[in-house]
Amino acid sequence: MSLHAMSAHLRDDDRPLPAWTTRCVNCHTQTASTTAFAQPLTPSYLLDAISRRGGPPSRYNPATLYRALRDGIDPDNIMLRKSMPRYELADTECAALWRFITND
Numbered sequence: 392m393s394l395h396a397m398s399a400h401l402r403d404d405d406r407p408l409p410a411w412t413t414r415c416v417n418c419h420t421q422t423a424s425t426t427a428f429a430q431p432l433t434p435s436y437l438l439d440a441i442s443r444r445g446g447p448p449s450r451y452n453p454a455t456l457y458r459a460l461r462d463g464i465d466p467d468n469i470m471l472r473k474s475m476p477r478y479e480l481a482d483t484e485c486a487a488l489w490r491f492i493t494n495d
């Protein structure tokens with residue numbers, strides 16, 4: 392998927408990340424079988440009720456995905472690790488990402 396260069400930064404750090412560090416696929420994969428730095432971004436990983444970071448089982452919807460990307464907070468209100476960048480995204484870009492990841 393080609394998104395235009397997104398503005399991103401790490402928590403507690405206002406400096407913009409260089410564009411090459413912000414592509415989802417550099418840290419995530421789209422297949423559950425591959426070992427990667429971060430969780431696989433598959434439809435079932437977002438849509439199934441599973442425990443994330445020790446919290447109770449939860450699933451993503453468009454609104455909680457947007458919050459994770461923008462504010463680094465998961466559906467159980469648990470803060471994501473600092474290694475997941477924070478993105479400044481328009482609603483339309485978030486919606487496109489949701490459709491892309493979930494095949495919705």
Ligand code: HEC
Nearest residue numbers: 412413414415417418429430443459465471472474475476
């Ligand atoms: C620099 C590496 C990196 C990049 C680039 C990155 N992520 Fe992440 N992401 C992570 C890490 C590491 C985590 C795990 C955070 C945790 O478990 O606390 C994460 C977690 C997530 C989660 C939460 C998953 C869960 O377990 O609840 C979502 C959703 C997510 N990333 C989506 C994206 C999307 C979409 C992009 C591209 C726009 C992206 N990430 C780009 C490193 C990255």
